[in-house]
Amino acid sequence: MFDINWIELFVTLVKIGFILFVTVGFFAPILTWVERKQSAIMQDRIGANRADIMGFTALGLFHILADGLKMFTKEDFIPDGANRVLHTMSPIIALIPAIVTFAVVPFGGVYDLFGVKVNLVVSDLDVGLLFVFAIASLATYGYAIAGWSSNNNWSLLGSLRVASQMISYEVTMGLTIVGVLMVYGTMKLTEIGAAQESLWMWGIFLQPVGFFMFFAASIAENKRIPFDNPEAESELVAGYFTEYSGLKFGMFFMAEFIEMVTIAAIVTILFFGAWHIPFLTTETLLSWFHILGTTGANLIVMLIHVGVFFAKVIFFIWFQMTIRWTLPRFRYDQIMKLGWKILLPLSLANILVTGIVILAVK
């Protein structure tokens, strides 16, 4: 008969629940508020603060509720001539990969809790990094189908731009992480994270050029300003989701925000020491709390590490928001030029230099 490891099943379910809570339940709604409020603060404005419950505005946090209510109650409109099946499916195709990529993202190390080794990742795949890019690229189908099925010229143009941009920057992204793989010698995100225990092993010091290229390429993948040609408001109304309303529109937005979190998490793991605190190894932390027993110390260290990891993620979300509200949009030819003529040769050169340095060090 099947030999089900109930403890492992329980632990995995808890981790899945945690990931779903953090992405869909916390980050996706809170980022709609953060985007408005941060842009307002950066531009010397006040920002959303009018939605109130019994006179309390809570800094505009109730706008999240108001938005959700509005999206639920709005008419779900499908235009004439649209492909109804694909039109309904495409937001799902766009949203699901954004959440699924989190399956391989580790948000902490391995901890010894109640005699069980708890690895803080839902699925510790050997090809974790490849899985992230494979699944994230699937979201492109959602955007391309959304544009095509809407029977709208703006949508079609937007989805064509999504496809071309995705192809251009996927190459750079893939070649950039080759440098990271060469340095750490593994594709497991957990091992890459564990390898960055000391500050000087962080990816930003080993792959400084790689970080900038990866970050630029991943923002381009997420179609945010300065690479937001697919949804350029001033050119294409709203790009591929022009014909979407209600909760389907909300799903596209959720996908964008969750992808932001994914990018922040991947950048944190690859380049910024994952869940590690600079100059504080896990052993040091464990020895501080060893009076609490193995489980207690591990529990506290686990909470610290998860907190540190999400603090870093939040920093990178903030950074992406800052970039989004600082830079103007690229022209289409500029995006292609940057992708093919600058980033691609640079990433190839990055691999070459990394290889030479690794050879020289060995």
Added chain:
Amino acid sequence: MAYTVSRNIKLTWWERLYLPEVIRGIIITSRHFFKNLFGFIPFFLGKKKDREIFTVYYPEQMAKLPIAYRGRPVLAVNEKGRHNCVACGLCEAACPAYCIDIIPAENTGKQNEVERWPKEFTIDYAVCIFCGNCEEACPEEAIFMSDDFEISMLDRSKMKYNLQQLSVPIEKLKDRIEFTRRMYGKWNY
């Protein structure tokens, strides 16, 4: 004063590197962000007066409008409680939208009375385009553009203001009178 804009700016090599300029921009926006963050998000930490936020909470607060602002035209009532208007009809003629309607009344021979005054004076704000031509045409300093712009109604017929609704004491229009004298040079000839 000619203002020339140079369109062919040659970028220096430092600017063409792109990344340093991006970082410079991000530093500027981040400076504003953190400055304002401790100014008003935790509003109890920062001083409200010192912050650099331009936004005005409109229905509760009013923006300070410049004196040249053209709100709804009003009729000035002088210190004696009479309208400055002599119902000459110049504003009616100057109005490009034909929103002013005047029915004059005349003195029939009483001593110590003004010669002419408006019996009816109607401005239809639904038609008015707030150009200020009536103010410019007026020889008697009787009609002025006020700073009031809150004249939206649910009923179009209510947008027609009569003489009583249009009247505003002249003390409230002091600044605007100064401004029109300066602007249109009415008393210079």
